Amino acid sequence: MVASAVAALTAPLAQVQLRDRSGGDAGCVADDGLCPGWIADNFDRYVDPLVQHVYLVLASVAIGFAISFALALVAHRHRWMIAPIVQVTGILYTLPSIAVFFLLLPLTGRGSLTAIVALVAYSLLIIFRNITTGLDNVPEEARDAGRGMGLTDRQLLWRVELPLALPEIMAGLRIATTTTVGLATLAFFAGAGGLGGQIFADINFKSNVVVAGGLAVLLAAVLDAAILLAQRAITPWTRARAA
Amino acid sequence: MDAATLVLDEATKVYPGQDEPAVDRLSLEVGAGEICVLVGPSGCGKTTAMRMVNRMIDITSGDILIDGASVRDRDPAELRRQIGYAIQQIGLFPHLTIAENVATVPKLLRWDRDRIRARVDELLALVQLDPDETRDRYPAQLSGGQRQRVGVARALAVDPPLMLMDEPFGAIDPINREKLQNEFLRLQREIRKTIVFVTHDIDEAIKMGDRIAILRKGGRLAQYAPPAELLMEPADRFVEDFVGADRALKRLALQRVRDIDLWRAPLARAGDPVASVRAQTAACDLPYPLLVDEAGRPLGWLSEAALAGETVTADLVSDPQPIVELDDVLRDALSDLLQHESQYGPVVDARGAVAGVLSIEAIGHALRDSDAVPRAADAAVEG
Ligand SMILES: Nc1ncnc2c1ncn2[C@@H]1O[C@H](COP(=O)(O)OP(=O)(O)OP(=O)(O)O)[C@@H](O)[C@H]1O
Ligand SMILES: [Mg+2]
Numbered sequence: 001m002v003a004s005a006v007a008a009l010t011a012p013l014a015q016v017q018l019r020d021r022s023g024g025d026a027g028c029v030a031d032d033g034l035c036p037g038w039i040a041d042n043f044d045r046y047v048d049p050l051v052q053h054v055y056l057v058l059a060s061v062a063i064g065f066a067i068s069f070a071l072a073l074v075a076h077r078h079r080w081m082i083a084p085i086v087q088v089t090g091i092l093y094t095l096p097s098i099a100v101f102f103l104l105l106p107l108t109g110r111g112s113l114t115a116i117v118a119l120v121a122y123s124l125l126i127i128f129r130n131i132t133t134g135l136d137n138v139p140e141e142a143r144d145a146g147r148g149m150g151l152t153d154r155q156l157l158w159r160v161e162l163p164l165a166l167p168e169i170m171a172g173l174r175i176a177t178t179t180t181v182g183l184a185t186l187a188f189f190a191g192a193g194g195l196g197g198q199i200f201a202d203i204n205f206k207s208n209v210v211v212a213g214g215l216a217v218l219l220a221a222v223l224d225a226a227i228l229l230a231q232r233a234i235t236p237w238t239r240a241r242a243a
Numbered sequence: 244m245d246a247a248t249l250v251l252d253e254a255t256k257v258y259p260g261q262d263e264p265a266v267d268r269l270s271l272e273v274g275a276g277e278i279c280v281l282v283g284p285s286g287c288g289k290t291t292a293m294r295m296v297n298r299m300i301d302i303t304s305g306d307i308l309i310d311g312a313s314v315r316d317r318d319p320a321e322l323r324r325q326i327g328y329a330i331q332q333i334g335l336f337p338h339l340t341i342a343e344n345v346a347t348v349p350k351l352l353r354w355d356r357d358r359i360r361a362r363v364d365e366l367l368a369l370v371q372l373d374p375d376e377t378r379d380r381y382p383a384q385l386s387g388g389q390r391q392r393v394g395v396a397r398a399l400a401v402d403p404p405l406m407l408m409d410e411p412f413g414a415i416d417p418i419n420r421e422k423l424q425n426e427f428l429r430l431q432r433e434i435r436k437t438i439v440f441v442t443h444d445i446d447e448a449i450k451m452g453d454r455i456a457i458l459r460k461g462g463r464l465a466q467y468a469p470p471a472e473l474l475m476e477p478a479d480r481f482v483e484d485f486v487g488a489d490r491a492l493k494r495l496a497l498q499r500v501r502d503i504d505l506w507r508a509p510l511a512r513a514g515d516p517v518a519s520v521r522a523q524t525a526a527c528d529l530p531y532p533l534l535v536d537e538a539g540r541p542l543g544w545l546s547e548a549a550l551a552g553e554t555v556t557a558d559l560v561s562d563p564q565p566i567v568e569l570d571d572v573l574r575d576a577l578s579d580l581l582q583h584e585s586q587y588g589p590v591v592d593a594r595g596a597v598a599g600v601l602s603i604e605a606i607g608h609a610l611r612d613s614d615a616v617p618r619a620a621d622a623a624v625e626g
Contacts, residue, residue, distance in 0.1 A: 145334025148299055148407075149348050149397075150324030163338045237338045240381035 021205070034206045043211070046198060050215050052112075053194040056184045057223065060116050061177050064123035071124075072131035076157070082132060089125035097122060097183050101190040110191030118190065119183055123176040130172025134165025167238055170231035174224050181220040195219075246275035246437040247404035249296065253305035256291050256462070265291045266462030268305060273454070275404075276435040280452035282442055283485070288462025289441045293407050296439060297326045309405060324348050327398035327406035327436070331413040333390050335382040335397070341367070342378040345397045352401060366396040369433075371426060388419045395427065399434070409441045421575050424450060429570060445486055449474070449496045450572055457482050471497055495574035495610065500567055500590055503609040505599030508533045508589070513557045517550045529600055533589060534559060539596030541566060541589040563589050567601050577606050 021029045021038070028035035068089075075081040100118040108114045138161045146156045162169075185196030198212035232239070249272070256266040266288040273279040281289040294300040296307055298319040307314045314322055335344050342363045349359045364374040370392040382390055391412065398406055411427075412420045424447065431438070442448055448455050449470045457465040457473070459481055466478040474490045474497075477483040487493065506528035511520045512535060520532050532550070534542040534557060543559035565579040565588040580588055580603055587602035 139332075139334070139337070141330065141332030141334035142336050143334075144299075144332070145328065145330060145394075146336070146347075148297065148323060148328035148330070148334075150320045150322070150351060151347075152320045155351070160336055160338075164336075166338075235338070237381045237383070240384050 021202075029205075029207070032205050034210060038207050039211055046195070046211055046215060049193055049195050049198050049212070050219070052192070053181070053184055053187075053196075053216070053219060056112065056115055056119065056187050056192060056194055057177065057180050057219070059112075060119035060180050060184070061123060061173065063116065064120040064176060064180075065127055065173065067120065068124050068127035068131060071128055072135065073157070075128075075132060076135050076161075077153075085128060086125065089128055092121040093125040095121070097186050098189055101186075105190070112187075112192040114190040115184070115187035115192035115194075119180050119187070122183060123180055126176045126179070127169075127172045130168045130175075131165060134168030134172075135161055137168065138164045166235050167231065170227060170235075174227045177223045177227060178220045181216060181223065185216055245404055246435055247310045248275050248308075249273040249279070249405060249437055249439065250308040250311075251292070251296075251305070252308065254292070254295055254302050254307055255304045256288075256295060256300060257303045263461055264303070266295065269458075269462060269464055271456055271464070271467060273437055273439065275437055277453040278431065278438040278440055278451055280440045280442060280448040280455045281458060282445060282448040282452075282455055283458035283465075284460065285443060287458045287460050289443070289458060290409055292458070292462060293409055293439050293441050296405075296407055297323045297328065299323075324351055324401070325403055325405075327400075327403040327408075329394045329398040329406070329408045329411045331410035333394040333414075335390055335393060337382050340379050340381060341372075341385070341393055344382065344393060345400055347397060348400045362400065366399055367393075369399070369430065370396045372396070388415055388423060391415060391423060392426075395430075399436075402434075404437060406436045406438045408438060410443070411440075412447070413442070413444075420447075421571075425568070425570050427451075446493065446496060446574070449493055450574075457485060491610070493574070495577060495606070496572045498573045498609060499569070500571050500573065500576050500601055501569040503573070503601075503605055505590055506587065506602050506605060508597075508600045510535050510539070510597060511545060511555045512537070513555055515555045517553060517555055520550060520555060529587065529602075533563065533597065533600075535597055538594070541591065541597050566591055569593070569598055573606055573609060576601055577603070 025035050025037045029038050071081075071085050071089075075085055097118050100121060101114055104114045104117055108117060142160055142164065143156065146160045151159065184194050185199060187194045188197035188200065195212045195216045199209055199216075202208045251269050251271040253268040253270055254266060255264050255268050257264045269288075269292055271279065281292055283289055291300055295302050296309075296314065298314055298317070302315070309326075335341075336347070339347075342360075345363045345366055346359045349362060354362070363378065367374040367377055372389060372392055377385070377389070377393070382393070385393065391414075395411065398408070412423050415423060428451065440448075440451055442451070452470055454467060454469055455473055456467045459465045465485075466473060466482045468476075468478075471494070473482065473486060474494055477486055477490075507526075508529040509520055509523035509527050509532040511523075511532045524530055524532065532545045532555075534545050534549070534555070536542055541563035542557070543562045545555065546558045546560040549556045549558035565583045565585060567576040567579055567588055567590050569590060569592050571579075576588075580586070580601070586604075587600050589597050590599045590601050592598045
C-alpha cells in the first residue's frame with residue numbers, strides 16, 4: 001500500500017524536478033550508471049539535503065524523547081496509565097508516515113513541521129516502552145534500600161532508577177534514531193526536503209541513488225555509533241564485571 | 244552519636260484488605276546499645292515489625308518510640324536517614340562505586356567532600372575491607388561477603404544511634420556467615436549501637452542477641468528474654484519447639500572460646516633447641532609440640548623426627564587445622580573440630596598468634612559448668 005502510494009506520488013514529482021545531469025562522463029551518465037566522475041563533480045548538491053536530513057532526525061528524536069520521557073515519568077507514578085499510553089502511541093507507530101503527512105497537511109501545511117510531527121509520533125512508542133522497561137528492571141532491593149536510607153521518591157528516581165534504566169533508554173534512542181533516519185527519506189512528501197528528495201528526484205540514475213541512499217545509511221550508522229559511545233561513557237558500571 | 248532506646252508499644256499492623264493483623268499488639272523495650280533479635284517461623288511478621296520502626300510500613304495502631312519520641316510525628320525520609328538499614332538482598336546500587344554507595348546518606352545530609360571521603364575510608368576499614376582496593380570498584384566486582392560488608396558500612400555511614408538489619412547474613416554460605424557474625428559482634432563491641440536484628444535462624448538469634456523476641460504466626464510475641472533464659476526456661480510449648488530439643492547443646496552458642504579454660508601445648512620455632520621444647524612439654528596439657536612462625540602463628544604439629552637432633556626442624560605430622568579463634572562461640576568451634584575429625588585444635592588471637600589449644604574434652608567441661616553459671620559470656624565481656 002505504501003509502495004503504491006509512493007509510486008503514485010513520485011511520478012508527478014519526478015516530472016517537476018529538473019533532472020540535472022551535467023558534469024562527469026556523459027556516456028556513463030546517459031546509461032544511468034554508477035559514475036565516479038559525475039559523483040565527484042556533483043557532490044555539493046547533496047550537502048544541503050543531508051543537513052536538512054540531520055536536522056529532521058535530531059529534532060524529531062529530541063522532541064520524541066522529551067514527550068516520551070515525560071509520559072514515562074507520569075506513568076511510573078501512575079501505573080494504570082501505561083496501558084492506554086502504549087495503545088495510543090502504538091497506533092501512531094503503525095500509521096503509515098505518508099498517510100500522516102496527508103492528514104497533517106491541512107493543519108500544519110507543507111514543510112518541516114509536518115514531517116517532524118509525523119516522525120515524532122512514530123518514535124514515541126519505541127522510546128516510551130524502553131524507558132518504562134528500564135525503570136521496571138531496576139532491582140527491587142536497590143529501590144528498597146534507597147527508600148530505607150531516606151531517599152525521597154524524587155531522589156530515588158533521579159539518583160537510582162533513571163541511572164539504572166540508562167542502558168535501556170539509550171537502546172531505545174538508538175532504535176528510534178536509526179529508524180527515523182530511514183523514515184525521514186519520505187519527509188520530502190511533506191515538503192521538508194532531506195535526502196529522500198534527492199533519491200526520488202532521479203530514482204533511475206544509479207549514481208544519484210547510491211550517493212543519496214549511501215549518505216542516509218552512513219548517517220544512520222554514525223548517529224548509532226555516537227549514541228553507543230555516549231552510552232558507554234555514561235554507564236561505566238555495565239562493563240565492570242567480577243574481576 | 245550515642246545509641247538510642249527503642250520502645251514498641253502495642254504496635255500493630257493490619258495490611259489493607261486483610262482481616263488478621265501481620266503484627267499484633269507487639270510490645271518490646273530495647274535498651275541503648277542492645278541487640279534485639281526478632282526470630283520466628285517464616286511469615287510470622289518479623290520483617291513487618293522491623294520496618295514499622297523506620298516507617299517503611301506505617302503502623303495501624305499502637306506506637307513506636309525512639310528515645311521517647313514517637314516515629315509517627317517524624318517525616319519518614321528524615322527519620323530513615325537517622326536509622327541504619329541493612330537487608331538480606333543488600334541492595335547496593337549497581338551503578339555507583341563502593342565509595343559512592345557508602346556515601347549515600349552523608350550526601351543526602353550534604354556533608355562536605357573531604358568529610359565524606361574520610362568517613363568512607365574509615366567505614367571500609369571498620370568492616371575489614373581495604374579502602375584503596377575497594378573504593379572505586381562497582382558492586383558487581385565484589386564477592387557476596389564483601390558486598391554484605393559494604394552494606395553494613397553503608398548502614399553505619401552517619402553513625403546512626405539505631406540500626407535495622409533484616410537477615411543481613413541470610414544469603415551468605417555458612418562458613419562466611421559465621422565469619423561475618425563474629426566480625427559484626429566484634430564491631431558492635433566497639434560501636435555499641437541499638438540494633439533490631441531479624442532472622443529465622445534460632446542459632447543465629449542465640450549467638451547475636453542480647454535479647455530475643457520469639458514471634459509466632461500473626462506477629463504475636465511468644466517470649467522476650469535473654470538467650471540463656473530462653474534456653475533454660477522457655478515460656479511455652481511453642482518456644483520450646485522453636486528453640487529445639489537440643490537446648491543444652493545450643494547453650495554452647497552462649498560461650499566463646501576465650502571464656503573457657505584452654506589447654507596448653509608446647510610451642511616451638513624451627514631452630515629452637517630441642518631440650519627447651521622437651522622441658523616445656525612436661526608442663527603442658529598436650530604432649531605434642533606445635534610449630535609456630537616468627538609471629539607465633541601456627542604452622543603444624545611436629546613429628547618425632549623434628550625433635551631428633553639438637554635443634555627443631557620443620558618436620559610436620561599434620562597441618563594445624565582446625566584453627567579456631569578466641570572470639571568464636573563454642574558451638575562453631577566444636578563444629579569445626581568435628582568437621583576435621585580432630586580432638587583438638589590451636590586457638591589464635593586477633594593477630595593470629597597461638598593463645599592455647601581447644602579440645603573436645605575442655606568443651607565438655609564448659610558444658611557441665613555452664614549449667615551452674617548461665618550466660619558466662621556476658622560476665623566475661625563485661626569484666
Ligand atoms: N505488603 C504486604 N501486603 C499484604 N500482606 C503482606 C505484605 N507484606 C507482608 N504481608 C503478610 O504479612 C505476614 C508477615 O509478613 P512478613 O514479611 O513480616 O513476615 P516475615 O516474618 O518477615 O517472614 P519471612 O521469614 O518469610 O521473611 C505474611 O503473612 C505476609 O504474607
Ligand atoms: Mg522477612
